[in-house]
Amino acid sequence: MPVINSIAAFADDMTQWRRYLHQHPELGQxxxxxxxxxVERLREFGVDEIHEGVAISGVVAIINGQGDGPTIGLRADMDALPIEETTGAAWASLNPGKMHACGHDGHTTMLLGAARYLAQTRNFKGRIALIFQPAEETGGGAELMVQEGMLDTFDIREVYALHNMPDVPVGQFYTTPGPIMAAVDTFHVDIKGEGGHGAYPQDTRDPIPAALSIGQAMGTIVSRNHRALDDLVVSVTMIHAGTADNIIPESAYLGGTVRTFDKKVQAMVKARMAQIVDGQAAAFNVEATLRYEEGFPATINTPEPTAFAAQVAREVAAEGMVTDDATREMGAEDFAYFLEKRPGSYLFVGNGDTAGLHQPNYDFDDAAAPYGASFFARLAERALPLEDA
Structure with a gap:
């Protein structure tokens, strides 16, 4: 079996931890x-230090190896999503309107499994910093950890993280050097006209045609304003207006998301959106305001640590189950804030034939946990080898 034998031996314990976490999801910070x-599990394992309240509800734990050396950071996210679960599993969420629909319960479990093994064996020198982060989904917990100086406080040299991926076989890993996840921005357009009776549109300044025209024009940013080889997504995901079929409303709203990898492309999108909103507002005789919010930056893997991490993954995966030049994803990840400050790498591990991420019938596959735990544990041992190893 490619996973570490002692980790495989307590796989049932990891399943128990994961299902408890799945039943008790929490949001944001x-x-x-x-x-x-x-913290309760970490104390049972006998880690050397536990620091609570990092980024409001985060935890950083330290495991000391045998002898002096640098500190490697291993990160797992802990937060859930505001989704009503439909899995019907015996371990389904007990918190209405909240569920682990992205597998962060599994990520936390994988890091706990590595912590248990590393605290027992300590077959490394230096230190391992176990980073249990809140608010990946909605609050930028990684950014807050960076702002609080967590990387400097614990003198972390490199950082690594895993994320599960449905429709990829359990035990398969993939990553790529350079950009692997996109930057994510949000845009809001507030349109104000003059409402009135639907039978007398000539007496109004209708915001709905303006909203529709702005939304259509946003699509031309991708098709006509950027080079086809540069990855870019502009999606209008919300249009809100009106209360009745015979009333022209006074206002309308539309919003959506932008995904980019290049800051020049991002700047172009912002500029074009402002031009479109101003131009369409004038064309339809309404007032329109653009609010553009920059979110997580692109997640950019450092080449050498990524090659190293892929090699470690090959030690715990079956033959041919590691890809180190995968296509980058248009999703976003706040681990980007760590990678802006430290070298490191972000990888995906297969979750098998399950529902997709952020879906109400998604569930983490417990068979994936020993692979993730083994990857983290072996990475610690290979990054910080003992002198006689």
Missing amino acids: QCHDTAAYV
């Missing part, structure tokens, strides 16, 4: 009960 459960 408010992962206090999740953190308490993590």
Whole structure:
């Protein structure tokens, strides 16, 4: 079996931890009960230091190896999503309107499994910093950790993270050097006209045609304003207006998301959106305001650590189950804030034939946990080898 034997031996324990976490999801920065459960397990394992309340409800734990050396950071996210679960599993969420629909319960479990193994064996020198992060989904917990100086406080030299991926076989890993996840921005357009009776549109300044025209014009940013080889997504995902079929409303709203890898492309999108909103507002005789919010930056893997991480993955995966030049994803990840400050790498591990991420019938495949735990554990041993190893 490619996973570490001693980790495989406590796979049932990891399943128990994961299903408990799945039943008790928490959102954003408010992962206090999740953190308490993590701390309870870490104390059982005998880690050397536990630091609570990092980025409000995050946890950083330290495991000392045999002898002096640098500190390697291993990160797992803990937060859930505001989704009503439909899996019907015996371990389904007990918190209405909240569920682990992205597998962060599994990520936390994988890091806990590595912590248990590393605290027992300590077959490395230096230190391992176990980073249990809140608010990946909605609050930028990684950014807050960076702002609080966590990387400097614990003198972390490199950082690594895993994310599960449905429709990829369990035990398969993939990554790529350079950009692997996109930057994510949000745009909002508030349109104000003059409402009135639907039978007398000549007496109004209708915001709905303006909203529709702005939305259509946004699509031309991708098709006509950027080079086809540069990855770019502009999606209008919301249009809100009106209350009745015979009333022309006074206002309308549309919003959506932008995904980019290149800051020049991002700047072009912002400029074109402003031009489109201003121009269409004038054309339809309404007032329109663009609010453009920059979110997570692109997640950019450092080449050498990524090659190293892929080699480690090959030690715990079956033959041919590691790809180190994968196509980059248009999703976003706040691990980007760590990679802006430190070398490191972000990888995906297969979750098998399950529902997609962020879907109400998604569930983490517990068979994937020993692979992730083994990857983290072996990475620690290979990054910080003992002198006689």
